[in-house]
Amino acid sequence: MPTGNAVTRYFPHGLAGIFTAIWLILAINPVMRDVWWAENIPVILVFLALVFTFKIFRFSNLAYGLMACWLILHTIGGHYTFANVPFEWITDLFGFERNHFDRLGHFSIGFYAFPIAEFLTRQRLARPVVVYLFSLFAIMALAAGYEIIEWWYAVEAGGEAGIEFLGSQGDIWDAQTDMLADTLGAVTALVLFRFSGIKADN
Template identity: 75%
Template sequence: MDTGEPASSRFPAFLAGLFVLFWGALAIDPVMRDVWWAENLPIMGVFLLLVLTFRKFRFSNLAYALMAVWMVLHTIGGHYTFANVPFDAVTDFFGFERNHFDRLGHYSIGFYAYPIAELLTRKKLAHPVVTSLFALFAIMALAAGYEIIEWWYAVLAGGEAGIEFLGSQGDIWDAQTDMLCDTLGAISVLVLFRFTGPKNAA
Protein backbone atom coordinates (compact mmCIF):
# COMPACT_ATOMS: atom_id res chain seq x y z
CA MET A 1 0.00 0.00 0.00
CA ASP A 2 1.33 3.42 -0.91
CA THR A 3 1.61 5.56 2.20
CA GLY A 4 2.49 8.68 0.26
CA GLU A 5 5.82 8.71 2.09
CA PRO A 6 9.00 9.39 0.09
CA ALA A 7 10.77 6.13 -0.68
CA SER A 8 13.99 7.47 0.84
CA SER A 9 12.32 7.83 4.26
CA ARG A 10 11.21 4.22 4.50
CA PHE A 11 14.63 2.72 5.20
CA PRO A 12 15.50 4.99 8.17
CA ALA A 13 11.98 4.51 9.56
CA PHE A 14 12.31 0.74 9.24
CA LEU A 15 15.79 0.86 10.78
CA ALA A 16 14.51 2.98 13.67
CA GLY A 17 11.64 0.59 14.32
CA LEU A 18 13.95 -2.43 14.40
CA PHE A 19 16.32 -0.64 16.72
CA VAL A 20 13.57 0.34 19.17
CA LEU A 21 12.50 -3.32 19.39
CA PHE A 22 16.11 -4.45 19.83
CA TRP A 23 16.81 -1.77 22.43
CA GLY A 24 13.63 -2.60 24.34
CA ALA A 25 14.52 -6.29 24.48
CA LEU A 26 18.00 -5.57 25.85
CA ALA A 27 16.64 -3.06 28.35
CA ILE A 28 15.09 -6.00 30.20
CA ASP A 29 17.13 -7.34 33.11
CA PRO A 30 20.61 -6.04 32.22
CA VAL A 31 23.63 -7.34 34.15
CA MET A 32 24.03 -4.06 36.06
CA ARG A 33 21.23 -1.50 35.89
CA ASP A 34 23.37 1.48 36.94
CA VAL A 35 25.93 0.71 34.24
CA TRP A 36 23.06 0.18 31.78
CA TRP A 37 21.84 3.73 32.45
CA ALA A 38 25.32 5.18 32.03
CA GLU A 39 25.84 3.36 28.73
CA ASN A 40 22.35 3.99 27.34
CA LEU A 41 21.97 7.71 27.99
CA PRO A 42 24.24 8.55 25.00
CA ILE A 43 22.24 6.14 22.83
CA MET A 44 18.95 7.74 23.82
CA GLY A 45 20.38 11.18 23.15
CA VAL A 46 21.68 10.33 19.67
CA PHE A 47 18.52 8.47 18.71
CA LEU A 48 16.22 11.30 19.83
CA LEU A 49 18.39 13.88 18.05
CA LEU A 50 18.14 11.94 14.79
CA VAL A 51 14.37 11.55 15.16
CA LEU A 52 13.77 15.21 16.00
CA THR A 53 15.93 16.51 13.15
CA PHE A 54 14.76 13.97 10.55
CA ARG A 55 12.37 16.33 8.75
CA LYS A 56 14.88 19.18 8.74
CA PHE A 57 17.86 17.20 7.49
CA ARG A 58 17.66 13.66 6.16
CA PHE A 59 20.96 11.82 5.97
CA SER A 60 21.62 9.19 3.32
CA ASN A 61 20.54 5.61 4.00
CA LEU A 62 24.20 4.61 4.26
CA ALA A 63 24.81 7.27 6.91
CA TYR A 64 21.85 6.01 8.96
CA ALA A 65 23.06 2.41 8.62
CA LEU A 66 26.55 3.36 9.80
CA MET A 67 25.15 5.27 12.76
CA ALA A 68 22.96 2.29 13.66
CA VAL A 69 26.02 0.03 13.96
CA TRP A 70 27.33 1.95 16.96
CA MET A 71 23.89 2.12 18.59
CA VAL A 72 23.44 -1.65 18.27
CA LEU A 73 26.91 -2.49 19.58
CA HIS A 74 26.59 0.00 22.43
CA THR A 75 23.18 -1.39 23.35
CA ILE A 76 24.70 -4.86 23.60
CA GLY A 77 27.56 -3.50 25.71
CA GLY A 78 25.12 -1.72 27.98
CA HIS A 79 23.14 -4.91 28.58
CA TYR A 80 26.07 -7.17 29.45
CA THR A 81 28.70 -4.50 30.34
CA PHE A 82 31.36 -4.34 27.64
CA ALA A 83 33.89 -6.52 29.45
CA ASN A 84 31.33 -9.32 29.81
CA VAL A 85 29.69 -9.42 26.37
CA PRO A 86 29.69 -13.06 25.15
CA PHE A 87 32.59 -12.69 22.75
CA ASP A 88 34.51 -15.85 23.63
CA ALA A 89 34.52 -17.27 20.10
CA VAL A 90 36.46 -14.27 18.77
CA THR A 91 38.67 -14.05 21.86
CA ASP A 92 39.62 -17.73 21.65
CA PHE A 93 40.06 -17.73 17.87
CA PHE A 94 42.63 -14.92 17.96
CA GLY A 95 44.10 -15.91 21.31
CA PHE A 96 43.35 -12.56 22.91
CA GLU A 97 44.00 -12.08 26.62
CA ARG A 98 40.99 -9.79 27.05
CA ASN A 99 37.51 -9.27 25.65
CA HIS A 100 37.90 -6.85 22.72
CA PHE A 101 34.20 -6.21 22.11
CA ASP A 102 34.71 -2.71 23.49
CA ARG A 103 37.33 -2.06 20.79
CA LEU A 104 34.74 -2.94 18.17
CA GLY A 105 32.32 -0.53 19.82
CA HIS A 106 34.89 2.26 19.80
CA TYR A 107 35.77 1.57 16.16
CA SER A 108 32.09 2.01 15.27
CA ILE A 109 31.98 5.40 17.01
CA GLY A 110 34.27 6.54 14.23
CA PHE A 111 31.49 5.77 11.75
CA TYR A 112 29.86 9.06 12.78
CA ALA A 113 32.53 10.86 10.77
CA TYR A 114 30.51 9.87 7.68
CA PRO A 115 27.31 11.78 8.61
CA ILE A 116 29.39 14.71 9.84
CA ALA A 117 31.15 14.91 6.48
CA GLU A 118 27.84 14.42 4.68
CA LEU A 119 26.20 17.26 6.59
CA LEU A 120 29.06 19.67 5.93
CA THR A 121 29.21 18.71 2.25
CA ARG A 122 25.50 18.99 1.51
CA LYS A 123 25.28 22.29 3.37
CA LYS A 124 28.40 23.44 1.49
CA LEU A 125 29.94 24.68 4.72
CA ALA A 126 33.56 23.84 3.94
CA HIS A 127 36.07 22.75 1.31
CA PRO A 128 36.19 18.94 0.85
CA VAL A 129 39.61 18.68 2.52
CA VAL A 130 38.47 20.78 5.47
CA THR A 131 35.27 18.73 5.66
CA SER A 132 37.19 15.47 6.03
CA LEU A 133 39.64 16.91 8.53
CA PHE A 134 36.83 18.45 10.59
CA ALA A 135 34.94 15.13 10.68
CA LEU A 136 38.11 13.28 11.72
CA PHE A 137 39.06 15.79 14.41
CA ALA A 138 35.47 15.89 15.71
CA ILE A 139 35.57 12.14 16.31
CA MET A 140 39.01 12.37 17.91
CA ALA A 141 37.75 15.11 20.25
CA LEU A 142 34.65 13.08 21.07
CA ALA A 143 36.81 10.04 21.79
CA ALA A 144 39.00 12.01 24.20
CA GLY A 145 35.96 13.56 25.87
CA TYR A 146 34.30 10.19 26.36
CA GLU A 147 37.43 8.77 28.02
CA ILE A 148 37.34 11.68 30.48
CA ILE A 149 33.65 10.97 31.19
CA GLU A 150 34.48 7.28 31.79
CA TRP A 151 37.17 8.32 34.24
CA TRP A 152 34.81 10.69 36.10
CA TYR A 153 32.06 8.08 36.31
CA ALA A 154 34.48 5.41 37.54
CA VAL A 155 35.69 7.73 40.30
CA LEU A 156 32.21 8.91 41.31
CA ALA A 157 30.46 5.53 41.12
CA GLY A 158 33.33 3.53 42.54
CA GLY A 159 33.09 -0.16 43.26
CA GLU A 160 32.09 -2.72 40.66
CA ALA A 161 29.92 -0.30 38.67
CA GLY A 162 32.84 2.07 38.17
CA ILE A 163 35.14 -0.75 37.10
CA GLU A 164 32.61 -2.21 34.65
CA PHE A 165 31.84 1.16 33.08
CA LEU A 166 35.54 1.95 32.69
CA GLY A 167 36.03 -1.49 31.15
CA SER A 168 39.84 -1.35 31.06
CA GLN A 169 40.17 -5.04 32.00
CA GLY A 170 43.60 -4.36 33.46
CA ASP A 171 44.98 -2.74 30.30
CA ILE A 172 47.04 0.32 31.28
CA TRP A 173 46.78 1.62 27.69
CA ASP A 174 43.01 1.10 27.46
CA ALA A 175 42.09 4.79 27.03
CA GLN A 176 44.72 5.36 24.35
CA THR A 177 43.78 2.19 22.47
CA ASP A 178 40.09 3.13 22.58
CA MET A 179 40.86 6.55 21.10
CA LEU A 180 42.95 4.92 18.39
CA CYS A 181 40.03 2.63 17.50
CA ASP A 182 37.70 5.64 17.27
CA THR A 183 40.18 7.36 14.98
CA LEU A 184 40.67 4.32 12.74
CA GLY A 185 36.91 3.93 12.40
CA ALA A 186 36.64 7.56 11.31
CA ILE A 187 39.44 7.21 8.76
CA SER A 188 37.79 4.08 7.33
CA VAL A 189 34.43 5.74 6.69
CA LEU A 190 35.98 8.93 5.39
CA VAL A 191 37.69 6.84 2.71
CA LEU A 192 34.27 5.32 2.02
CA PHE A 193 32.74 8.81 1.92
CA ARG A 194 35.25 9.85 -0.73
CA PHE A 195 33.70 7.28 -3.09
CA THR A 196 30.08 7.15 -1.97
CA GLY A 197 29.31 10.60 -0.59
CA PRO A 198 27.65 13.51 -2.42
CA LYS A 199 29.27 14.34 -5.76
CA ASN A 200 30.54 17.68 -4.58
CA ALA A 201 32.66 15.83 -2.00
CA ALA A 202 35.13 15.00 -4.76
Protein backbone atom coordinates in the same frame (compact mmCIF):
# COMPACT_ATOMS: atom_id res chain seq x y z
CA MET B 1 17.10 12.99 0.45
CA PRO B 2 16.34 9.55 -1.11
CA THR B 3 13.38 9.62 -3.50
CA GLY B 4 13.48 6.08 -4.94
CA ASN B 5 11.39 3.06 -4.11
CA ALA B 6 9.68 2.35 -0.81
CA VAL B 7 12.64 0.41 0.58
CA THR B 8 14.93 3.35 -0.10
CA ARG B 9 12.48 5.94 1.25
CA TYR B 10 11.66 4.06 4.44
CA PHE B 11 15.07 2.56 5.19
CA PRO B 12 15.68 4.90 8.16
CA HIS B 13 12.23 4.09 9.55
CA GLY B 14 13.00 0.37 9.37
CA LEU B 15 16.35 0.89 11.10
CA ALA B 16 14.63 2.91 13.83
CA GLY B 17 12.12 0.13 14.36
CA ILE B 18 14.80 -2.57 14.53
CA PHE B 19 16.90 -0.52 16.94
CA THR B 20 13.90 0.24 19.16
CA ALA B 21 13.02 -3.45 19.38
CA ILE B 22 16.62 -4.38 20.26
CA TRP B 23 16.81 -1.59 22.83
CA LEU B 24 13.58 -2.63 24.53
CA ILE B 25 14.63 -6.28 24.71
CA LEU B 26 18.06 -5.43 26.12
CA ALA B 27 16.56 -2.98 28.61
CA ILE B 28 15.06 -5.99 30.39
CA ASN B 29 17.15 -7.27 33.28
CA PRO B 30 20.61 -5.95 32.33
CA VAL B 31 23.65 -7.25 34.21
CA MET B 32 24.05 -3.99 36.17
CA ARG B 33 21.24 -1.45 36.04
CA ASP B 34 23.36 1.54 37.10
CA VAL B 35 25.95 0.79 34.42
CA TRP B 36 23.10 0.24 31.93
CA TRP B 37 21.81 3.75 32.59
CA ALA B 38 25.27 5.28 32.26
CA GLU B 39 25.86 3.50 28.94
CA ASN B 40 22.38 4.15 27.54
CA ILE B 41 22.02 7.88 28.22
CA PRO B 42 24.22 8.81 25.20
CA VAL B 43 22.44 6.17 23.09
CA ILE B 44 19.03 7.62 23.91
CA LEU B 45 20.19 11.19 23.28
CA VAL B 46 21.73 10.36 19.88
CA PHE B 47 18.69 8.34 18.78
CA LEU B 48 16.23 11.07 19.80
CA ALA B 49 18.37 13.71 18.07
CA LEU B 50 18.21 11.71 14.83
CA VAL B 51 14.45 11.23 15.17
CA PHE B 52 13.63 14.88 15.86
CA THR B 53 15.96 16.25 13.18
CA PHE B 54 14.84 13.77 10.50
CA LYS B 55 12.45 16.18 8.78
CA ILE B 56 14.92 19.06 9.05
CA PHE B 57 17.90 17.23 7.56
CA ARG B 58 17.69 13.71 6.21
CA PHE B 59 21.01 11.95 5.93
CA SER B 60 21.75 9.34 3.29
CA ASN B 61 20.72 5.76 4.00
CA LEU B 62 24.39 4.80 4.23
CA ALA B 63 24.91 7.40 6.95
CA TYR B 64 21.93 6.09 8.92
CA GLY B 65 23.20 2.54 8.53
CA LEU B 66 26.62 3.49 9.85
CA MET B 67 25.16 5.41 12.77
CA ALA B 68 22.92 2.45 13.65
CA CYS B 69 26.02 0.28 14.09
CA TRP B 70 27.14 2.23 17.14
CA LEU B 71 23.63 2.53 18.57
CA ILE B 72 23.15 -1.24 18.47
CA LEU B 73 26.66 -2.20 19.62
CA HIS B 74 26.55 0.26 22.51
CA THR B 75 23.12 -1.00 23.53
CA ILE B 76 24.48 -4.55 23.64
CA GLY B 77 27.47 -3.37 25.67
CA GLY B 78 25.19 -1.57 28.08
CA HIS B 79 23.14 -4.71 28.69
CA TYR B 80 26.04 -7.04 29.47
CA THR B 81 28.69 -4.41 30.37
CA PHE B 82 31.31 -4.26 27.64
CA ALA B 83 33.81 -6.53 29.38
CA ASN B 84 31.22 -9.29 29.70
CA VAL B 85 29.55 -9.32 26.27
CA PRO B 86 29.51 -12.93 24.96
CA PHE B 87 32.43 -12.49 22.58
CA GLU B 88 34.54 -15.45 23.55
CA TRP B 89 34.62 -16.93 20.06
CA ILE B 90 36.56 -13.92 18.80
CA THR B 91 38.79 -13.94 21.88
CA ASP B 92 39.55 -17.63 21.43
CA LEU B 93 39.89 -17.42 17.64
CA PHE B 94 42.62 -14.79 17.79
CA GLY B 95 44.10 -15.76 21.16
CA PHE B 96 43.33 -12.41 22.77
CA GLU B 97 43.89 -11.92 26.49
CA ARG B 98 40.80 -9.71 26.92
CA ASN B 99 37.32 -9.19 25.54
CA HIS B 100 37.67 -6.76 22.63
CA PHE B 101 33.97 -6.03 22.11
CA ASP B 102 34.57 -2.55 23.49
CA ARG B 103 37.14 -1.93 20.73
CA LEU B 104 34.49 -2.80 18.16
CA GLY B 105 32.13 -0.35 19.84
CA HIS B 106 34.75 2.39 19.78
CA PHE B 107 35.56 1.67 16.14
CA SER B 108 31.87 2.16 15.29
CA ILE B 109 31.87 5.56 17.00
CA GLY B 110 34.26 6.63 14.28
CA PHE B 111 31.52 5.94 11.71
CA TYR B 112 29.91 9.23 12.79
CA ALA B 113 32.60 11.00 10.80
CA PHE B 114 30.54 10.05 7.74
CA PRO B 115 27.37 11.99 8.67
CA ILE B 116 29.49 14.92 9.84
CA ALA B 117 31.21 15.03 6.45
CA GLU B 118 27.88 14.57 4.67
CA PHE B 119 26.25 17.45 6.53
CA LEU B 120 29.15 19.82 5.89
CA THR B 121 29.30 18.84 2.22
CA ARG B 122 25.60 18.99 1.41
CA GLN B 123 25.18 22.29 3.26
CA ARG B 124 28.25 23.72 1.49
CA LEU B 125 29.78 24.71 4.83
CA ALA B 126 33.40 23.89 4.00
CA ARG B 127 35.76 22.87 1.23
CA PRO B 128 36.61 19.16 0.90
CA VAL B 129 39.94 19.31 2.74
CA VAL B 130 38.32 21.07 5.69
CA VAL B 131 35.38 18.66 5.61
CA TYR B 132 37.65 15.64 5.98
CA LEU B 133 39.92 17.20 8.60
CA PHE B 134 37.04 18.59 10.67
CA SER B 135 35.16 15.28 10.59
CA LEU B 136 38.25 13.36 11.66
CA PHE B 137 39.23 15.79 14.41
CA ALA B 138 35.64 15.97 15.70
CA ILE B 139 35.66 12.22 16.30
CA MET B 140 39.11 12.36 17.89
CA ALA B 141 37.94 15.12 20.24
CA LEU B 142 34.79 13.15 21.07
CA ALA B 143 36.91 10.08 21.80
CA ALA B 144 39.14 12.00 24.19
CA GLY B 145 36.14 13.60 25.88
CA TYR B 146 34.43 10.26 26.39
CA GLU B 147 37.54 8.79 28.03
CA ILE B 148 37.46 11.69 30.50
CA ILE B 149 33.78 10.97 31.21
CA GLU B 150 34.61 7.28 31.80
CA TRP B 151 37.34 8.29 34.22
CA TRP B 152 34.99 10.68 36.07
CA TYR B 153 32.22 8.09 36.33
CA ALA B 154 34.61 5.39 37.53
CA VAL B 155 35.88 7.67 40.30
CA GLU B 156 32.40 8.85 41.32
CA ALA B 157 30.65 5.48 41.17
CA GLY B 158 33.52 3.47 42.56
CA GLY B 159 33.27 -0.23 43.29
CA GLU B 160 32.20 -2.78 40.70
CA ALA B 161 30.03 -0.32 38.75
CA GLY B 162 32.97 2.02 38.22
CA ILE B 163 35.22 -0.82 37.10
CA GLU B 164 32.63 -2.23 34.68
CA PHE B 165 31.87 1.18 33.15
CA LEU B 166 35.57 1.91 32.70
CA GLY B 167 36.00 -1.53 31.12
CA SER B 168 39.79 -1.44 31.01
CA GLN B 169 40.08 -5.15 31.93
CA GLY B 170 43.53 -4.56 33.35
CA ASP B 171 44.87 -2.93 30.17
CA ILE B 172 47.01 0.06 31.15
CA TRP B 173 46.73 1.41 27.59
CA ASP B 174 42.95 1.00 27.41
CA ALA B 175 42.12 4.70 27.00
CA GLN B 176 44.75 5.23 24.31
CA THR B 177 43.71 2.09 22.41
CA ASP B 178 40.04 3.10 22.58
CA MET B 179 40.88 6.49 21.09
CA LEU B 180 42.91 4.82 18.35
CA ALA B 181 39.92 2.57 17.55
CA ASP B 182 37.68 5.66 17.31
CA THR B 183 40.16 7.30 14.98
CA LEU B 184 40.53 4.25 12.74
CA GLY B 185 36.75 4.01 12.52
CA ALA B 186 36.63 7.63 11.44
CA VAL B 187 39.28 7.09 8.78
CA THR B 188 37.32 4.09 7.47
CA ALA B 189 34.11 6.13 7.38
CA LEU B 190 35.78 8.98 5.52
CA VAL B 191 37.19 6.59 2.93
CA LEU B 192 33.62 5.35 2.41
CA PHE B 193 32.44 8.94 2.15
CA ARG B 194 35.09 9.69 -0.48
CA PHE B 195 33.60 7.03 -2.74
CA SER B 196 29.94 7.56 -1.76
CA GLY B 197 29.29 10.16 -4.44
CA ILE B 198 27.53 12.49 -1.98
CA LYS B 199 27.61 16.08 -3.21
CA ALA B 200 26.28 19.46 -2.16
CA ASP B 201 22.52 19.89 -2.22
CA ASN B 202 21.11 22.02 -4.98
